[in-house]
Amino acid sequence: MPRVIRMRRVWIVMAFLFAFGALEPASAQKRGTRQEPLRVLLIPADGGTEDGTKADFKPLFDAITRTSGLYFDVQVGQSYAAVIEGMCAGLADIAWFGPVSFIEARNRGCAELLAVEERDGSSTYYAALFVSASSDIRAVEDLQGHSLALGSSHSASSFAYPIAMIAQAGIDPLFDLGALRLTGSHANSLMALKSGQVDAAGASLVSFERAVNQAGLDASAFRILAKSDPIPNPPIAMNPGLSVAMKSALRDAIAGVHAAPGVNQDAIRGYGGKRVDRYDTRVDETVFTDAAAAIAFIDDDFKAAVLRKAGAAQN
Template sequence: MKCSPLTLVKSLMAASLLFAAAQAPAQQVLRVSAIPDEAPTELQRKFKPLGEYLEKKLNMKVEFTPVTDYAASVEGLINHKLDMVWFGGFTFVQAKDRSKGQVVPLVQRAEDEKFRSVFVTTSKTINKLDDLKGKTLSFGSESSTSGHLMPRSFLLAAKINPDTDLKRIAFSGAHDATVAAVAGGKVDAGALNISVWEKLVAEKKVDPAAVRVFYTTPGYYDYNWTVRADMNPELKKKITDAFLALDASKPEDKAILDLQRASKFIPTKAENYTAIEAAAVNAGLLKK
């Protein structure tokens, strides 16, 4: 039985489409980034083993692309230049707001359920938040949850307005840079992420006898790995499963978790960040 030319063309087109579909997954690249809350070299070092692990689990290439600032991580994801980003709680809220709810947080570290910030100083006269009045203070990035939003929120709750009650506020751009500013005497005090503080102390990059913590905030939800809502559901599940499968009892997995400063990863959801959103609105950092 002979095929008509039209039927033959349709058959060939269908076959080529099937071939292309079969080839597509092998050509896929998962483009990943993270908010620049530490030095770019440190972010690359932390991600390398995790990226290699994800490549094996997902059977696709994983590329880490550093971004210049927090805003670039948000824009990169919602403009389809990135597929997955390590956000702080506030950056996630900004991305959710900018994309009109078209981003989804997949997983967070167990530690991110009750994350905290610390205030540090070298001054013997600063021992409580109230002592900051009339002094100079450095935050991290303006878009940082643990380096700006939540420290500002707790200052406001203590009836201290950083913009009017302090002599001067500065933004270092990153948590490690905040510690350096305090240690170098550029500011009287600084606020940063407790995880980075503990890492700097453990690595002896800061002397806790010289730079000391004088206030630790209550806990709040913070970091997460976020993707766009339009990501292929199968890929979304594979990524989630890969993170949840990391097991600290296995040496290779523990090495990855240690670099991420995580005991394990757990599922998360957008609703976990409503308090962060409320704090951002209250602090005047997010308009609704």
């Protein structure tokens, strides 16, 4: 692993410990009571604001509290990496990840799949490459020499899959593109495209729809250049250090909350704040492994090279 990646992880953990008061590891305490709620961390998929990602998921966990008696403290991490490191440091019991960040945490032994949202019988979503409606870029191949905005390097739909689509078109993202900008989020990348800072942007279709509905983005000003293959929906995962009984209770609670008497169905939400039909706890983790195969070339060395290219564009 490159030294720069290791050092970034050290600083992320240090910042996390400072922000959360150096809490004891999740496995060292009994959780789920009003006094000791289960700690939930959410990736900041759309900016991570209090009226954004947290508001999307708090109704779900509040509903689970009403139906199961388990209590939760729901917080949004400062970055995708912070959520990974928080779980791996034992500072969270549950996390909502992106598919890539889940795989990273799982491969480090820090995350165990809990549930995946399902809507209209589907548990997938899509990434896309966007350009302005007036752009003369008509195909992915036309991006050669042009600038691109991407979100977090731990994001599937705002980083990994957009890069994979470019690579599949025969363009080397490191050498054939112009400037690369890492904006930290889907919304920031779309705003960079809107303001003319870049020629194209990578983001999920869910995040684009949310930016249109809530941030006043004009959909007619954008054009989808390419859409990815289906991506498994961002999963909710558990800390492996939780007891067997707690893991079982969580699976039962989230699997049945949509059908519980007295639960407002509008509370059963997921990515982008959209209402979902249910949370499936029977999903096989191999769907994430299979999805990762398409982006397997994006390893730590590749990410470090992207960071260098992005940094050079800012100098």
